Amino acid sequence: MNSRRHFLKKAGLVAAASPVALAAPYVKAQDKKITWRLQTYAGAALAEFVIRPAVDAFNKAANGEMEIQLYTADQLVPTGELFRAMQAGTIDAVQSDDDSMNSPVDIKVFGGYFPFASRYSLDVPTLFYEYGLAEIWDQAYTEVGVKWLSAGAWDPCNFATNKPIKALADLKGLRVFTFPTAGQFLSQFGIVPVTIPFEDVPVAMQTGEIDAIAWSGITEVFTSGWVDVTKYFLTNNVSGGWAGSFFANADRWNEVPEHLKTLFNLCMDSSHYHRLHWYWGGEAKLRAEGGRLELTSIPDAEWKTVEDAAHVFWDEVAKQTPRTAKVVEILKKYNADMEKAGKPYRYG
Template sequence: MKRRQLIGTGLAGAGLLASASANAQSGPTYNWKMATGWAGGPLMDIGAKAFAERMNQLSGGRFKIQTFPGGGLGNALKVPETVKNGLAECGHTWIGYDWGKDVTTALFGGYAGSFDAERMLHWLYEGGGVELQREFREGADGVISFPLFMRTAEVFVHSRKPVKTLEDLKGLKLRTAGAWLEMSKELGAAPVTTAGGDIFPMLERGAIDAVEWGTPWENVSSGFYKVARYLSYPGVHQPCAPFELVLNKGVWDKMPEADRKLVEVVAKLVTFESWARIGAEDAKAFEFYKKNGVTLIELDDEVQFATRKIGLDWADRTAKEGKSKWFAKVHESQKAFDAAWRDADDWRKVKVKRT
């Protein structure tokens, strides 16, 4: 996005935020519990807690939201269920955890055929994605849903042995989640899933060979590099990862319109703030890993091409199979958006000769 466009978008966003905040300075008070899927780290600090802090700040103190670590209020992988059942008024999760319940969630949470983070943000906020997500989640699961937090491309794996080629993936005991559980088998991997807090001990004792979790910076706090001395990139399995705010529908329905708008705008604000912060910190993280003796490995092109093809083929096949009434609708929306951006790098990016 050009600088003038960024300024225009920023001013428009600031005006909307100021309006929502001004309208929400008076009214009812809220004491909410927020269930999360995280033991800590950036997802908690600049995701869940950042949302709670912004809501308190911009409501003049009327919103007080207490965040709970994964498992504190319910199953860390089933936050929407916890929220729907009224154990928490809201929650922070990754929508892709529910891919086994409805494969459509993979399209909202990112998968091997997804856009990069910038394109995903454009589709969500300017291409109808937010509206589709809201309608889908409310109809399918009875909760209110908005994007909250955005990852850039993840690390492909932190591993106990080098992973660079297709051959290296054969039999690899990989901790992963979402639709990649199914797709990675096509590359010969042996995937399993578990909540975030269980990953390090499994990796340390060799119960798994490798893990995919977050971006380079996010994974510093997880400490994976201490027991898995190889880092493979780029995360073609997960070019982006939008996370999700879920709210109890009964609570939402009772809220004044101004407070609903404040929730929506603050979720958007935190999503863009997290994206900017992660992008800046990821650039520093590679130097951190080098200084700590981690071997950095760029995946062979054939791995990258094969992974993306698996993702795109999976999405096309799933849309045709009709497993979910929503999947084809969302997939077509994303394909149309992708087609409009197909040659975007030609007119948006300048080639630079490195010296």
């Protein structure tokens, strides 16, 4: 106590002798609030799970300094025009895959569902942050004036149909709503890829404009309401995890203060983590307990034909540019490592 009294007495004498010795109270500068418009690939119902929690958390934690206004699939611009709209500054940020939003970069082919690039959802962030894809994506988008921010995994790619699929031959002639690269790959097995707005899928299934959906796993079939217009779910998947990212207009990103950039990065990480367990649990639970869709399967030996064709497709993509060749090299290295590691990384 004596030491404390001595300190306070001394501090008082210093303050009296020199009024500027004590700093003035901190007053937060009333800067203009930053407002972003962010559009997601996801429809309204799906967006509530795959991005809304992260946006709401950011807006709350930003404490009035910044606000992200969230728009769902095709609400401001069609999904295929997302990149150009963001590049031009019509919108500030995007959550999508490279393939769907038609990015003018050579690596767009790997976005969404690049056939058999992953077996499980955890493969996607591992490829980006442990095997070097993040650096490649950052470089590619820097070249076109857009800031690539963060990649994560979603669900696998399966078929939901109104007729049972039990053999490869059953795919022939199906008009399928799917992603550009997945559709290009699967067309060799007789499917006809169809591109329509996300929200038009249920009506298109009812009217017969499309016969099947190969856009998601079973979690999204239920969440997006597609379970009401389909009867069967094929358990074989074309890829184990959808690869998607957050992007921003480069100028808008550069205007954001560092502490808000850090906050946004944390919220993106939170979003990626949420989806990992939401999809992983949902895929299993709805297969086990869903009941509303009959599960069908193509025998493993026959489905291996599709996997083998995927590796031929990889080699064709590798020939496009030195950068696509580097990505394919990483995919081959990664999958070889997983096979060599064995269980639980790969089960044959």
